[in-house]
Ligand SMILES: [Ca+2]
Ligand SMILES: [Ca+2]
């Protein structure tokens with residue numbers, strides 16, 4: 282009965298002949314030019330400086346076919362339409378450098394957004410329908426990176442505890458907050474200067490503690506978001522790839538931390554569960570660190586970084602769905618595409634001071650081919666009927682009804698959309 286109804290849906294879709302398509306594109310913010318550039322990843326065509334950002338753009342995010350740019354200096358969020366490459370709206374955070382908005386993430390199926398305000402120690406909550414502030418509350422000292430896990434109704438914020446005078450760091454923490462009540466659930470102590478975080482394939486959160494850029498080196502803390510606890514501390518010193526016995530462990534704690542060295546920044550964990558860290562390299566060769574997010578061992582740390590000859594100043598890394606990684610090389614003004622061994626597959630000149638980039642993944646594009654069609658419905662139906670198929674990452678594309686589960690409801694939802702009778706696929710909340 283179940284299979285029969287799916288077959289009927291599939292046939293209806295097949296005859297509907299409605300397919301949407303685009304090319305895969307990487308969108309880049311240029312931190313010195315205050316502009317947007319883009320790379321067509323199919324044709325390798327680069328379009329530089331096609332639009333302007335606010336002052337000191339820090340982060341770029343694509344959500345529901347819109348581009349969001351968080352501008353730290355002008356303290357606003359610019360919103361761009363990807364079809365026209367033009368700015369369509371803007372959200373004023375206000376306060377300029379006194380707020381210094383840093384990063385954004387979304388909750389409740391894109392209904393709300395939270396923005397960390399670095400110098401105001403606060404989280405700014407925005408209603409994305411009215412584009413206006415609904416709340417602002419203390420979250421921690423010097424908040425930077427944010428990650429919201431919609432399925433758990435929880436958000437995680439890295440608090441750098443940066444003290445502007447005399448310019449040092451207090452106790453770094455991660456604040457866990459409740460996205461339904463906007464209350465702080467827990468504050469977890471981590472290493473010095475936690476700035477960025479990402480989720481791995483096992484559902485663990487990796488927090489990058491950059492250190493103080495002098496004596497304290499980069500350490501990664503791992504948090505179990507179910508228990509909100511840190512695992513045993515494991516120090517691996519400056520010997521990447523070598524994991525000595527645990528120095529200490531505490532009963533009831535769940536996760537790990539390990540030292541990777543240097544002063545790493547942005548993290549991105551690839552679909553094959555390798556963690557990549559932007560590690561600067563400001564003289565001639567850009568540097569990237571990597572680690573295995575399953576075994577928690579370092580492949581390339583401060584002693585043996587991946588070197589990108591001539592591509593100095595790696596300030597961000599973004600893992601693509603095929604597990605290659607795009608780096609923004611701030612000083613060299615280009616973007617490189619690398620594999621896990623560090624081989625440079627492509628280099629693109631993009632403009633002055635590339636800071637961060639993201640990809641135009643599309644809601645409901647289950648098979649990740651940048652079009653919506655029958656094949657997406659079929660793949661989803663196979664997956665839901667327990668056929669041994671793999672869904673490409675990021676997996677939120679396979680949760681078009683955004684209920685944080687992938688099941689028959691999504692098959693029906695997507696089929697209904699393709700028949701034009703149903704609502705558009707949403708940005709799902711399956712990680
Ligand atoms: Ca892991
Ligand atoms: Ca597709």
Ligand SMILES: [Ca+2]
Nearest residue numbers: 680684686687
């Ligand atoms: Ca779903």
